[in-house]
Amino acid sequence: MTIKEEQDAIIEEFSLYPDWMEKYEYIIQLGKELPLIDPSFKTDDNLIRGCQSKVWLHTGLRDGRLWFTADSDALITKGLVSMVVRIMTGHTPQEIVSSEVYFIDAIGLSSHLSQTRSNGLLAMLKQIKAYALAYVVKSQAS
């Protein structure tokens, strides 16, 4: 699936839960499907700032595509992280750089998440795009 198709799938899944507590239950459930980061990568370098809870994010390039693993010490955060990882993982750096992320708004999450959570989510998206951009620049240079 493309980044866009994956986002549309998430939006559809969330439409099944009208109640916000149910949406949160689903977010927490998604967190359990997050491809977990290898503990050896849980370093300060991989720590994303800008969130009340901790998020570690690791990236690797394989077959010209970026693969992400992550973890968080908070379950809701982990669920949010898992959605971002799900839409971005397995795509080329170029696809990631040029992607537009709209599912957070479409679900209505942006108006429900506390300010610190949204900031954390934005910090993470920024970090993913920064990784991808670094690979794009590197491949153009070589």
Added chain:
Amino acid sequence: MSHTLNIYEPLSIEAIRAEFPILQTKVLYGGHPLVYLDNAATTQKPTVVLEALDEYYKTINANVHRGVHYLSQRATDAFEEARRKVASFINARYDYEIIFTRGTTNGINTVSSTFGRAFLRPGDEVLISAMEHHSNIVPWQMACEYYGATLKVIPMNERGELDQAAFATLIRGRVKILALTYVSNSLGTVNPIRDMIRTAHTYGVPVLIDAAQAVQHMPVDVQDLDCDFLVFSSHKIYGPTGIGVLYGKEEWLNKLPPHEGGGEMIKTVTFGKTTYNDLPFKFEAGTPDMSGAIGLKAALDYVDSIGIDRIQLAEEALMSYALDALSTVPGIRFIGEAEHRSGVISFLLAEHHPFDVGELLDKQGIAVRTGHHCCQPVMDFLDIAGTVRASFSIYNTPSDVDSLVTALQKAGRILG
């Protein structure tokens, strides 16, 4: 599980709640009625305070202390009446011992920087406690760094009580000032400040009390406590934001240099030399927050109309009801179990991140605070990332507590 508290008789809790329009709020998601349990962060405002602010701007707004005209005189009278109200509320000996500040933080900074300039020398010590808010740590750290002094810390135990034996030793050092919180904002501990002030005084050490979490919950009498400085914020005692109080004993305020320069704080100004004004104006440079002072007066009048003693009794009863009710929640762990506690209950739910718990409570209409509560050293000492904090006030009811308990049980089930 519900029961009623009739401490407020003949006032009913319903009548008190009706005074606070914001309590009628329905929380956006799901239309839950708001259960406001974040009072240690800020309290809501009763109609009498809102009306006082409105009335001020509609009828008497003018700059104070310098106009010859009618409105300026009225504004000055109202502003100085507010000062007298604050003085009587904390039983200060003189009105001019009350300095209006921007809040607790600003009050502490005023003392730390002026006291530092006048008295701190290399090798001196400033003594604080392990449970201070960042506002009562950082200003002293800055002063110590600037004047070559050392910051010393009275340790606490796992229950969240200060180590009095360690205090007795530390106070014998080269301590120039002791800065101490009356009530801990993260643990709710009520410190035995009366005894500690007496001990400090036997070594000639003046004491600043951070009463930000005390004045709204219990009677505070600065002459009885014999503290040298005491600070608090208006917005935590039902008053408007942006104004606070620094009380200082006359002899100490006279010994300190002014904090900021500007209008109001001067007697005469020439390019060669400025002479400073008398107390309290020496510490109130610039146009003060007139409407804030008048709003604060209305808030203190409101508290007095109910009676701080009755408020204390009712809140103690509610706290004890809450502790009993919360202890039935599976997996709950209280953080801070001091014998004397007031206003706040900090806890964790199983191993769940406080942020997750707080967010799921929010989705059920319950406002609590999560995180380190500006007390990172406290969290480091207890080796936790933070806590969930429910904090109470005059308008909270046993039914609020019941809602919290139900919502926590649901959050616990969802988090698994």
